[in-house]
Amino acid sequence: MAVHAAFLASTILLLCGMGPCLAAAHSPSGVECVLFNEEYMTCMWGSRETLTANYSLYYWYENRSPVMECKHYLQDQGVSIGCYFNQSEIIQFQPFRVLINASLGSRTLKFLSKPMELQDLVKPEAPVNLTIRNMSSNQLQLTWTSPYPKAQCLEHAVKYKSNKDTNWMEHQVKGDIFSFPSVDYEKYYTFYVRSKINSYCGRTQLWSEWSVPVVWGSNSTSKGSSHGHPRRAIDVPTPLLWRCAGQGSMSPQLFPGTAEEQLHWFWIHTVLIPIASCLLLLVLVVLLVRMERVWVILMPRIPNPSKNFDELFITHNGNFQEWAGVPKDVVESFRPNYSENICYVSELPPKDSCEPLWESGNYSPSVMPGTPAAPCEHSPYKNSYVGL
Amino acid sequence: MERMIIFCMLFFCSSMALTAAPYKIVKYKQLHKTITLLQNTVKDQDVELLHTPENPVDECLFTAVACFQKGTLKLQPENSKVNSTFNQAITVLKKFTLRDSGKQCESSCESYEKKKPKEFLKSFEKLIQKVIRHTRAEGY
Numbered sequence A: 001m002a003v004h005a006a007f008l009a010s011t012i013l014l015l016c017g018m019g020p021c022l023a024a025a026h027s028p029s030g031v032e033c034v035l036f037n038e039e040y041m042t043c044m045w046g047s048r049e050t051l052t053a054n055y056s057l058y059y060w061y062e063n064r065s066p067v068m069e070c071k072h073y074l075q076d077q078g079v080s081i082g083c084y085f086n087q088s089e090i091i092q093f094q095p096f097r098v099l100i101n102a103s104l105g106s107r108t109l110k111f112l113s114k115p116m117e118l119q120d121l122v123k124p125e126a127p128v129n130l131t132i133r134n135m136s137s138n139q140l141q142l143t144w145t146s147p148y149p150k151a152q153c154l155e156h157a158v159k160y161k162s163n164k165d166t167n168w169m170e171h172q173v174k175g176d177i178f179s180f181p182s183v184d185y186e187k188y189y190t191f192y193v194r195s196k197i198n199s200y201c202g203r204t205q206l207w208s209e210w211s212v213p214v215v216w217g218s219n220s221t222s223k224g225s226s227h228g229h230p231r232r233a234i235d236v237p238t239p240l241l242w243r244c245a246g247q248g249s250m251s252p253q254l255f256p257g258t259a260e261e262q263l264h265w266f267w268i269h270t271v272l273i274p275i276a277s278c279l280l281l282l283v284l285v286v287l288l289v290r291m292e293r294v295w296v297i298l299m300p301r302i303p304n305p306s307k308n309f310d311e312l313f314i315t316h317n318g319n320f321q322e323w324a325g326v327p328k329d330v331v332e333s334f335r336p337n338y339s340e341n342i343c344y345v346s347e348l349p350p351k352d353s354c355e356p357l358w359e360s361g362n363y364s365p366s367v368m369p370g371t372p373a374a375p376c377e378h379s380p381y382k383n384s385y386v387g388l
Numbered sequence B: 001m002e003r004m005i006i007f008c009m010l011f012f013c014s015s016m017a018l019t020a021a022p023y024k025i026v027k028y029k030q031l032h033k034t035i036t037l038l039q040n041t042v043k044d045q046d047v048e049l050l051h052t053p054e055n056p057v058d059e060c061l062f063t064a065v066a067c068f069q070k071g072t073l074k075l076q077p078e079n080s081k082v083n084s085t086f087n088q089a090i091t092v093l094k095k096f097t098l099r100d101s102g103k104q105c106e107s108s109c110e111s112y113e114k115k116k117p118k119e120f121l122k123s124f125e126k127l128i129q130k131v132i133r134h135t136r137a138e139g140y
Helices: A002-025 A240-245 A259-290 A292-298 A305-315 A320-324 A328-334 B002-019 B024-041 B058-072 B080-095 B117-133
Strands: A032-036 A040-044 A054-061 A073-076 A079-086 A095-104 A107-112 A128-135 A139-145 A154-162 A169-173 A177-180 A188-197 A214-217
Touching (some): A054 A079, A128 A188, A128 A214, A139 A188, A169 A177, A259 B002, A305 A320, B058 B117
Antiparallel strands (some): A054 A095, A095 A107, A154 A188, A188 A214
């Protein structure tokens, strides 16, 4: 009985011991997933100190994909503490859920996460290529570039301190440039920058790591100098204004240089060129209206030949010969000086070998020897005349 | 005269075209601001529930935006004090258009679940965030 009791007690104790152990293995915070620069993602559910069980992770996108198991576990001394997802396994703007199975011996506990929106868990990489330029009037300009591909989605924070200050000053910046107003050349400044996805692209509070620092000024111990790159090497530092307006056919890579140059260029394109072309148009119109010569050259008159014939129609009243200058005797010669009667003409009948009776009797026709003469009874010649 | 003027107008317009950049991102950002503003001024209780597209696929973006615009017409201000802000915001939302990709969308507006106005606006905000995310710097 005592053995039984002892056995029971020890079993209970063992189970009780295992229970919290298993429960503790299920770290209280749950799963934390972070997308690093939208290139890969890690989901961690604890650390080596708190976990002792065998873990396996299953994930899916709601209404979008079947349940899949993690292909690449992150291990720490033999215990899985996280899962690695590569870019092809990540879909943003779809609810993402994770199920973790913790097994210790024969017991298995399941933990189901809430639906996660992956676009709210992006942690961009720290900015690089921090450069300081010395502007006129004691002003410093800090520029940088970010390895995150979509610059319109980022906001930045700049942290700086001089060697004489005790506290860090932090400023929020929307573009890729920070202007430091009044620099003291006796002091030695250090600048850091970090980035975050802004509210236009997601609802995250994850800042990136602080960048590599950049320094400026002179130290009492060392001659500090700006990590100045030459001007041309800057890659796309543009103020928001420029990005808003100058994105037509011009890519920023065509115009390396400082933000000031690019701002200048922007003003030329949006303001100067339209005004210049308006003025040109105005000048041309004025020229056209005022200068008759220019007008005539551009718009020549349609020739009107009626002027040449004014004389003919007005002075000489349509008399072509008078206008043409034909001499008077030639004109007269064409006019007829006789009168003509109408002359009737009719057809002669064929001859019937008969002698016609001559009425006028002017002469008697000689009788040809050998031809028999026969009188013609009717002569068609009676009433017709031939002659002038 | 007409020829000359037409030629000059063409020249002028072509120079303007160079400078007129696609302000798409600025437009989308303005829309996002408007939606955030609206979330604070809209009435959430005792109002009609609205069809809310959730995480639409790329083919359905245009349909989803149209659906959201239809729903905004039924929104009401919380109280009379915020009337002017509310009306201004609604006007901006009505004017917004997204370029139709032409792809076929399988779900219609009525197929989406109905939700309260604040949830509706949150989903709209998410949609615009997605659009801004996927807009390249040179335009859409």
